[in-house]
Amino acid sequence: MSPVLAAAFALLASAATTPPAAETVVRPGESLAQLAARTLGSEGAGPELLAFNHLDGAPAAGTRVLVPGPERAKAVAAIGSARSAVGQAPTGSARTEAEARLAEAESLLARARYAEAAAQADGAWKLLADAHEERSHFAVAVEPDGRTHVAVKAGVPVRVEAQGRTRAVRAGETLTVIRGEPPGTPQAESQGSQKSEPPVLLSPEPGLKLALEPAPGGLGPVRFAWKPVPDATGYVLELAGPRSQSIRTAQPVVTVPGLPAGKYRWTVRAVQGDGTLGPASTRGVQLVPGRIKLEVKETPWQ
Amino acid sequence: MALCLPLFVCVPACRRDAKAPPAPTPKQSVRATLTQVSGSVSVKRAAGDEWQAAVSGTALYDDDKLRTERGSSAELRFPSGTVVVVSEDTLLGIAETRAAPGRPQADVTVLRGAVDATLDRPANQSLTVGTPAATVRAGREIVFQ
Numbered sequence: 390m391s392p393v394l395a396a397a398f399a400l401l402a403s404a405a406t407t408p409p410a411a412e413t414v415v416r417p418g419e420s421l422a423q424l425a426a427r428t429l430g431s432e433g434a435g436p437e438l439l440a441f442n443h444l445d446g447a448p449a450a451g452t453r454v455l456v457p458g459p460e461r462a463k464a465v466a467a468i469g470s471a472r473s474a475v476g477q478a479p480t481g482s483a484r485t486e487a488e489a490r491l492a493e494a495e496s497l498l499a500r501a502r503y504a505e506a507a508a509q510a511d512g513a514w515k516l517l518a519d520a521h522e523e524r525s526h527f528a529v530a531v532e533p534d535g536r537t538h539v540a541v542k543a544g545v546p547v548r549v550e551a552q553g554r555t556r557a558v559r560a561g562e563t564l565t566v567i568r569g570e571p572p573g574t575p576q577a578e579s580q581g582s583q584k585s586e587p588p589v590l591l592s593p594e595p596g597l598k599l600a601l602e603p604a605p606g607g608l609g610p611v612r613f614a615w616k617p618v619p620d621a622t623g624y625v626l627e628l629a630g631p632r633s634q635s636i637r638t639a640q641p642v643v644t645v646p647g648l649p650a651g652k653y654r655w656t657v658r659a660v661q662g663d664g665t666l667g668p669a670s671t672r673g674v675q676l677v678p679g680r681i682k683l684e685v686k687e688t689p690w691q
Numbered sequence: 692m693a694l695c696l697p698l699f700v701c702v703p704a705c706r707r708d709a710k711a712p713p714a715p716t717p718k719q720s721v722r723a724t725l726t727q728v729s730g731s732v733s734v735k736r737a738a739g740d741e742w743q744a745a746v747s748g749t750a751l752y753d754d755d756k757l758r759t760e761r762g763s764s765a766e767l768r769f770p771s772g773t774v775v776v777v778s779e780d781t782l783l784g785i786a787e788t789r790a791a792p793g794r795p796q797a798d799v800t801v802l803r804g805a806v807d808a809t810l811d812r813p814a815n816q817s818l819t820v821g822t823p824a825a826t827v828r829a830g831r832e833i834v835f836q
Contacts, residue, residue: 470828470831511831514831515814515831518813518814518831523813524809524810524811524813525808525809525810525813525816525829525830526807526808526809526810527807527808527827527829528805528806528807528808529801529805529806529808529820529822529827530778530801530804530805531801531802531803531804531805531822531823531824533803535822535823535824536824537801537822537823537824537825537827539825539827544810544813545813545829545830547827547828547829548827548828548829549825549826549827549828550825550826550827550828551824551825551826566822566824566825567824568823568824569824570824572825605727605747606727633809634766634776634807634809635776635807636764636776636778636807637778637779637804637805637807638778638779639761639779639780640762644729645729646727646729647727
């Protein structure tokens with residue numbers, strides 16, 4: 390693990406262990422580094438603890454010191470996010486400026502100026518996010534034993550935390566977390582595609598223009614069907630078009646009550662036994678408003 | 692006439708109750724709103740013990756639970772504009788205030804099943820999804836109001 394990532398994890402871990410604003414008493418023989426590790430989760434946070442308490446040197450045993458609360462946790466989390474974004478940003482002016490803001494945020498944190506540190510870190514994050522503004526799209530699935538699968542379809546990475554460890558999962562990657570364990574290494578979504586065949590799509594037919602009646606959410610209902618894939622534990626249907634969404638289902642058929650009119654690409658992947666997604670099959674379909682049905686009832690008035 | 696008037700006033704209120712689970716009192720902040728419901732979707736209020744059928748437009752509050760049956764789905768929209776599609780056979784909690792020790796509060800806690808989230812403006816939106824194994828954070832870490 391790189392020193393930068395290790396520092397990020399240490400900071401994030403310290404955020405998780407930071408108690409609410411409180412006092413603590415320095416123990417006999419306890420060094421400043423030990424005190425910082427005990428209260429802030431990091432041996433290197435001694436100077437910050439001194440700054441927070443307006444102390445010039447290491448406090449003696451028996452001294453009561455204040456421990457920062459949620460404001461610090463927020464600053465630490467913001468710095469972690471900014472560091473993750475900077476690490477993944479392409480070289481350029483936005484990254485250079487974000488790096489400068491991140492360094493300033495870390496400096497402010499070390500001086501216990503938490504609100505300013507959080508604002509600087511958030512500014513760095515936003516700078517990169519604005520430069521690469523893209524819809525964020527991800528899915529989370531939980532198995533009966535609590536095992537969690539995270540799949541990022543598009544946009545900026547999402548952060549997966551477990552047992553004090555954080556992993557960034559980028560677009561096109563999946564990550565599985567077993568209950569009680571830290572997150573493993575993200576996998577490219579296509580890895581695992583060797584085991585099963587792509588689903589055979591049945592309906593709607595390729596390139597079909599479907600004339601549908603108005604329904605909640607647009608036009609509908611729209612029925613998507615495909616042949617079952619051997620050994621699949623489920624399927625993921627992804628719709629890309631005027632409305633994009635991903636639907637997880639156990640059956641090889643999904644009926645969507647309504648979709649806005651327009652052209653869609655629909656993609657189906659099987660969920661394999663190990664939770665990974667198999668190869669995809671994709672088709673296009675166009676939804677158009679159908680004829681308006683007029684019903685004229687006989688009136689009793691002559 | 693004296694009897695008719697209260698009855699007349701009661702009708703709209705009674706109809707509303709039959710369509711959507713009643714909101715908790717005293718009034719809380721709406722955490723999310725059901726914008727689409729397909730099939731059998733039900734809500735259990737934080738202070739209630741009964742699952743009640745949910746309809747589009749149902750507001751969800753802290754510690755409410757949402758359940759979709761097999762073949763059903765739902766769509767949630769958060770005040771930030773974040774959209775979460777809830778797949779079939781899913782059980783989730785809304786903004787659970789009694790998070791496990793050391794775990795941050797999540798906007799949505801998936802206890803079983805699957806959700807699909809979309810943040811159109813991740814620079815200005817955030818979403819935290821909790822599960823029994825992990826916490827998934829997307830978008831901006833701090834959203835300044």
